Each structure stands twice: as C-alpha cells, then as structure tokens.
Amino acid sequence: MKIFIVLICLNILSSAVCLDIYRGQIVDECAEKNGLSDDDLEKWISYQKSTEDKFLCFMLCCHQKDGSLNEDGKWNQQFLEKHLNEMYLINNTLKSQIMQCFSDIPPIQSCQDMRSVEHCIPEIKIRNCRDEFGISNEDVDSFAKNPSDPSDKMLCYLKCSSENDNLIFEDGSLNHNFLRELIERSVDMGDQEKHLVEDCLSKIPPVRSCSDFKPFARCVVKMNLF
Structure with a gap:
C-alpha cells in the first residue's frame, strides 16, 4: 500500500527513503555513518519509533543531505510542500497542519534538536x-x-x-x-x-x-x- 511509503517518508519528514535511487543512496550513507543495521531500519520503518541518538543523527543526516533542512537549520517549506503533495494519502487539512508545525520549529542545529520534530507528526494507529x-x-x-x-x-x-x-x-x-x-x-x-x-x-x-x-x-x- 502507498501508505507504507507515506509513513516511511513521514518518519524522516522527507522522501529520503521513498522509491528513488538518489534518496536510497542518502539513506544508505546516513545509516552507515550512524551505525544503523538493516534490522534497525526495518524496525524503525515498521513504526517502532526510537529516539536513540543514532536514529536522531540518522534523521538529521538525511534531512541535511536531501535539502529538506536549509543551511540555517530551518525547514525548507517549498521542499516539504512538494513532498507532502507527493504523499498520496495525506489529506489537505493534515498537510496544512504539518506545514504550520514545521514552520514554528526553532532552527535544527544538532541531533538532539530532532526531538522537536516529533510533535509535528500525528499519532497514527497502525495494525501490522x-x-x-x-x-x-x-x-x-x-x-x-x-x-x-x-x-x-x-x-x-x-x-x-x-x-x-x-x-x-x-x-x-x-x-x-x-x-x-x-x-x-x-x-x-x-x-x-x-x-x-x-x-x-x-x-x-x-x-x-x-x-x-x-x-x-x-x-x-x-x-x-x-
């Protein structure tokens, strides 16, 4: 289902792990840099979220490489809007709420700053x-x-x-x-x-x-x- 792709994208708030060769390379590079195994990524993608430092640093690495974070640590609103539009199963109301939430986040300068992103992502009850x-x-x-x-x-x-x-x-x-x-x-x-x-x-x-x-x-x- 496309929702699986959508939620993967939401997990790192970009399309870094969507079905795109370039973005797949970003994931591989950032996973290796931060010591994430294939099992780690599989658990994370399967909605077993973790706030361990290595996951926070992995997400920061992906955002910096894919352009979703600007050099000043603020979220690139045009980038986010483009990729939220590509997330087929997000409704317009939810998209607007996410965009506003991201615009209010202080500049991201460190791995720990990535914790501030969590409240922008709605809780979604998912059956496996x-x-x-x-x-x-x-x-x-x-x-x-x-x-x-x-x-x-x-x-x-x-x-x-x-x-x-x-x-x-x-x-x-x-x-x-x-x-x-x-x-x-x-x-x-x-x-x-x-x-x-x-x-x-x-x-x-x-x-x-x-x-x-x-x-x-x-x-x-x-x-x-x-």
Missing part, C-alpha cells in the same frame, strides 16, 4: 496487516501482477491496510471526502476516468468483510492506491 494476515513479498508481487483477482487473504490485507489509510472507516463506510480528494489529485487519470471512479465508489456498499473489499478494489484500481 502483513503479519496479521500472513502476507509475504511473494503475495504482494503476485497481486501486483494480477490485481483483478486477489486471494482471500490479500483481500483481508487490503481491507486492513485501507482502514489504516483512513480510506474506510471502522463501520465499513467509505471515506468519500478523502477519496474525492485523492481522485482530484490523481495525475494518472483524465477527467472522464475520475468521474467514472467517483461514480463507481458512490455505489459501493459498506466494506464489513474481506470479500466486501473486492468491489472497492475494482473501483480504485486506476488510482494506483495499492
């Missing part, structure tokens, strides 16, 4: 959907190749992930305001396709079971959410 439904990398690859026919456990995983993403509320109803916002933001669809997707979603019954997720998935397949 992969482990909960036994989803492997092979399962994800298989779904990517044939998204029109997901397995039962993949449907459960996608439903769980969509609930994490706030696309679906706990009662199974769709978050139409958020979905409409995502449709408007999509660069992969023309106006007619956007209208068709929105019309399709308007007819979807509540998603209360894993099997209920299939019609929803068919509606949003062109939105590249999964």
